[in-house]
Amino acid sequence: MITQCEKSEELDQLVERARTYTSKGKVADYIPALGQADPNALSIAVHYTDGRCLAAGDTEKTFTLQSISKVLTLALAIMDNGEDYVFERVGMEPTGDPFNSIAKLETMVPSKPLNPMINAGALAVTNMLSGNTIEEKLGRLLAFVHDMTGKTHITYSSKVAESEFKTANLNRSLCYFMKEHHIIKGDVEELIDLYTKQCAIEVNCNDLARIGLVIANEGKDPETGREIIPKQISRIVKTFMVTCGMYNASGEFAIKVGIPAKSGVSGGIIAAYPNKLGIGICGPALDDKGNSIAGIKLLEMMSARYGLSIF
Amino acid sequence: MITQCEKSEELDQLVERARTYTSKGKVADYIPALGQADPNALSIAVHYTDGRCLAAGDTEKTFTLQSISKVLTLALAIMDNGEDYVFERVGMEPTGDPFNSIAKLETMVPSKPLNPMINAGALAVTNMLSGNTIEEKLGRLLAFVHDMTGKTHITYSSKVAESEFKTANLNRSLCYFMKEHHIIKGDVEELIDLYTKQCAIEVNCNDLARIGLVIANEGKDPETGREIIPKQISRIVKTFMVTCGMYNASGEFAIKVGIPAKSGVSGGIIAAYPNKLGIGICGPALDDKGNSIAGIKLLEMMSARYGLSIF
Amino acid sequence: MITQCEKSEELDQLVERARTYTSKGKVADYIPALGQADPNALSIAVHYTDGRCLAAGDTEKTFTLQSISKVLTLALAIMDNGEDYVFERVGMEPTGDPFNSIAKLETMVPSKPLNPMINAGALAVTNMLSGNTIEEKLGRLLAFVHDMTGKTHITYSSKVAESEFKTANLNRSLCYFMKEHHIIKGDVEELIDLYTKQCAIEVNCNDLARIGLVIANEGKDPETGREIIPKQISRIVKTFMVTCGMYNASGEFAIKVGIPAKSGVSGGIIAAYPNKLGIGICGPALDDKGNSIAGIKLLEMMSARYGLSIF
Amino acid sequence: MITQCEKSEELDQLVERARTYTSKGKVADYIPALGQADPNALSIAVHYTDGRCLAAGDTEKTFTLQSISKVLTLALAIMDNGEDYVFERVGMEPTGDPFNSIAKLETMVPSKPLNPMINAGALAVTNMLSGNTIEEKLGRLLAFVHDMTGKTHITYSSKVAESEFKTANLNRSLCYFMKEHHIIKGDVEELIDLYTKQCAIEVNCNDLARIGLVIANEGKDPETGREIIPKQISRIVKTFMVTCGMYNASGEFAIKVGIPAKSGVSGGIIAAYPNKLGIGICGPALDDKGNSIAGIKLLEMMSARYGLSIF
Incomplete structure (x- = not known):
């Protein structure tokens, strides 16, 4: 170290x-x-x-990591599920649209986030992390960070996570749209909870x-x-x-x-x-x-x- | 009668x-x-x-009324709030897009539903109905229907409303997008609850x-x-x-x-x-x-x- | 009179x-x-x-008539070709997009101007007017105007038509797009010539x-x-x-x-x-x-x- | 060699x-x-x-080179005009849209092709090549190809170029749109002529x-x-x-x-x-x-x- x-x-x-x-x-x-x-x-x-x-x-x-965390969850989600599973649900193509855009989710048939670095794709990737509970999934992500940094005390800022959770309406909009199109599954509020915590890792x-x-x-x-x-x-x-x-x-x-x-x-x-x-x-x-x-x-x-x- | x-x-x-x-x-x-x-x-x-x-x-x-209810809530919302208030938040223009489309909410600056007959606009209109609670707002809408029909027993189908509430993810997506852009206010789940009940009026x-x-x-x-x-x-x-x-x-x-x-x-x-x-x-x-x-x-x-x- | x-x-x-x-x-x-x-x-x-x-x-x-001429060519084109022919090529739906927009021509499958009042639709309508030459088509349109107004001296301003012809690049763009999609046929420059003259009727x-x-x-x-x-x-x-x-x-x-x-x-x-x-x-x-x-x-x-x- | x-x-x-x-x-x-x-x-x-x-x-x-020629004209246009000139007129961002799409030219403000590898961008790049005539510009491009390959007899197929010239309506549509927005200048037919010839290099x-x-x-x-x-x-x-x-x-x-x-x-x-x-x-x-x-x-x-x- x-x-x-x-x-x-x-x-x-x-x-x-x-x-x-x-x-x-x-x-x-x-x-x-x-x-x-x-x-x-x-x-x-x-x-x-x-x-x-x-x-x-x-x-x-x-x-806080914020969008940098998208790189880590992508790696972990592929390790958890394999390339095929992940890229059936999230595309590989760059986009000229802003990171938080929803329009392409509507115009693409079938609906699919263009890549894992825009918010829609990153939310879908986080939704794929293995674990029975939010805590378990977050624990696995933190362990992954500990493994890479060699520092086992790294955790998330609950203050930042809570603030972001409250203002995450655009991400909720993306999630419900993807839930409608079966790109994500499970409870949206739980996913937003996990996602805001991953973004708040310090x-x-x-x-x-x-x-x-x-x-x-x-x-x-x-x-x-x-x-x-x-x-x-x-x-x-x-x-x-x-x-x-x-x-x-x-x-x-x-x-x-x-x-x-x-x-x-x-x-x-x-x-x-x-x-x-x-x-x-x-x-x-x-x-x-x-x-x-x-x-x-x-x-x-x-x-x-x-x-x-x-x- | x-x-x-x-x-x-x-x-x-x-x-x-x-x-x-x-x-x-x-x-x-x-x-x-x-x-x-x-x-x-x-x-x-x-x-x-x-x-x-x-x-x-x-x-x-x-x-059930379904989208026909949009006509009634529009009338009631204007009666409650006046034309100016309503049309500052919802446009008057027809659109070539499907009724449940979200793309224009993103491309329009500032974001605004194009009209009160598409889902986004209708949700924003329902959000304007006067009343302290969902029950009160729904009660006022039903009273309005009773007034027009002369039949005071008309109510909503709770079975239909519940089914629609469960599948209303696209409407939730529209609502959170509009909440982000301050077109609607308050709790989204409550609004979806009210909206699915208005659609389920028999x-x-x-x-x-x-x-x-x-x-x-x-x-x-x-x-x-x-x-x-x-x-x-x-x-x-x-x-x-x-x-x-x-x-x-x-x-x-x-x-x-x-x-x-x-x-x-x-x-x-x-x-x-x-x-x-x-x-x-x-x-x-x-x-x-x-x-x-x-x-x-x-x-x-x-x-x-x-x-x-x-x- | x-x-x-x-x-x-x-x-x-x-x-x-x-x-x-x-x-x-x-x-x-x-x-x-x-x-x-x-x-x-x-x-x-x-x-x-x-x-x-x-x-x-x-x-x-x-x-000059400018876009008001779209109403006249629409009437004449339906008289010339019948409703079915016209509305197979041009839609009947209003649009929330600007009158000179091209985006919907691309996103609609098959490509079709949404209505005859936007530029794309009006150009397609003018393209349907009967007549062997531009002069003949324009002559028929002017005769139609003479018929309605009772004034047979009404004609177009060649000065305005020429100016508009020179700056009509957006309309050319629409025309070539529609030509690619077989919505219009024949020479684009001739169509633009006719269209700018119809708009210049005084x-x-x-x-x-x-x-x-x-x-x-x-x-x-x-x-x-x-x-x-x-x-x-x-x-x-x-x-x-x-x-x-x-x-x-x-x-x-x-x-x-x-x-x-x-x-x-x-x-x-x-x-x-x-x-x-x-x-x-x-x-x-x-x-x-x-x-x-x-x-x-x-x-x-x-x-x-x-x-x-x-x- | x-x-x-x-x-x-x-x-x-x-x-x-x-x-x-x-x-x-x-x-x-x-x-x-x-x-x-x-x-x-x-x-x-x-x-x-x-x-x-x-x-x-x-x-x-x-x-024939077809779109591969876009790489060569990009290099030559930057050599002719410098990076700043080129990238003021053509962007650097990948896009999730098809190569021949026109919609982003309309939605981007100011209008600008997203990158030089889509058709709109490539046409704008070809429009920047130095030379007083189409022949001179094409001659410079061929000389560039001769220089890289060491083969001075390489030229274009006039048969392919002519065929593509006739069917290039979508590219004409892109060009007139860009001409309207001052992204390209000069005669569109000449540009299409040059572009179809560059694509037809064998x-x-x-x-x-x-x-x-x-x-x-x-x-x-x-x-x-x-x-x-x-x-x-x-x-x-x-x-x-x-x-x-x-x-x-x-x-x-x-x-x-x-x-x-x-x-x-x-x-x-x-x-x-x-x-x-x-x-x-x-x-x-x-x-x-x-x-x-x-x-x-x-x-x-x-x-x-x-x-x-x-x-």
């Missing part, structure tokens, strides 16, 4: 340059807990397969970088080589991170950065360069697509400087 | 000719109670402002014809002349019946029949020829738009024979 | 009150000829079946009122009783005027005014109250839906004052 | 296994020239950066593999190291091949194969594995998305066998 990352003057400089973009962004404020984040904050941790680690900014500050940049590293490392623990995610599933996850990871700015991000990545509305970004490194970023000020404005700029600079595009 | 309608050989003949179309239709079967209706049934009552009344078929057989063809007659008669009781619906509101209701009353076959119906009318998935149709007559029809076999297939044919024949188009 | 209309103080007052709304509207300016219209102008002629006639404002000032308020009167009078010449449009076709036309005549403000207009009417982007409005009167209005300042802002207000006041709603 | 590729028994076996899928596909037949292709044909050439080359099937048989599998190799090799001639496409532009091109290269099956292809690739309706597929190899495939039988059904299967098998996914 990495306990202490090196400081890098070069990385510090990139962070300071990227931080200047925070003033053009806006912290999400649809729930109080997100609105209290420092808009000027920007931190990053980079973990390499060889054990090295770089950090800049306050990498111990925690934030991590810091080092945790995120470490999870990214496992995904980058073909699903294996970088220290012990133990398989946490089957190689093929880690590949699927990275592919979705490229085609649909940054909301409907995914195409532009692939062009300008070219690293598999997934963002969340808390300002977090996870990135995974195959066989090389994992990155965790937190910068709460968001651009108009919902991505960390300075976080994206930082990755853009790093990709240009270090040639990190996979293309 | 009309107790006994005349028989008319001519009307009987039209009904028999129209009945031959029932074989091309299909009874709604998404809940058992609707699926048990006789697909070959077809009955009609015509009530005139001068007190005359014609009938053919089993006009005492009851059926009437027969004579009741429907009588309600149609009140609407036709500028909102006044045809016997006493007492105002039940203000004239201006009765006019609004008739207008919506023309532009949006027959789902997305309203335009064709206006061309081919030309009488303000509203249909329900139970096979009921209410029609109101201004200042002249009200019609109640029941023919459970539906066409692919959800309208009584023989009922529409019957109105088409009557319009051609008696020149009933308002155009 | 009416040569001189009476002046009515009451009508003058209504016009002056309505004229105050012109400041909130905007003259169409996508071609120079329309942009030069006087934004404060407002004139009206009302022709009755009994031969009476009222007028206010400059009713001899000419303007009339004044009296002409428009007279055409409206023929439509109102079941298609018969109000003086001689001669049939110009078959009764059933005049009825169809009036129905479309109600359900789709005022762009996507048709529903609101039906509620607030309730007279069959059709507007054009030149600020013209034709209206036809069945069996009673025809109205011609010109007020070039448009609201955001493309309807004469003062013209609509004037009709609203007249409908309220004189009880002109058909509902 | 490669003149003779090695035969590989393993590759032959994969081709034979993939060929069995041709029976489930269908050759494009909207123009006669495409319809005459052998539905059972399947051939492949693989060119490596180190000069090696493998082949199976009839790799000398020519076919190559064989070796040519395609060689072009793929240049793209894979950071834009440099693999033999001389000379830059044909700037490195950054070759990277952009590969990114679009991943996110949007296989019509609206691009996401699934990225998951199952994971190699940057672009398909055409002639059954051709070009693929480029960064810094390693280029692939040219021809298999005219298409799946329902318009991709070579056996070609995709072959790439899927090769990716699984040789670990060719970039993820």
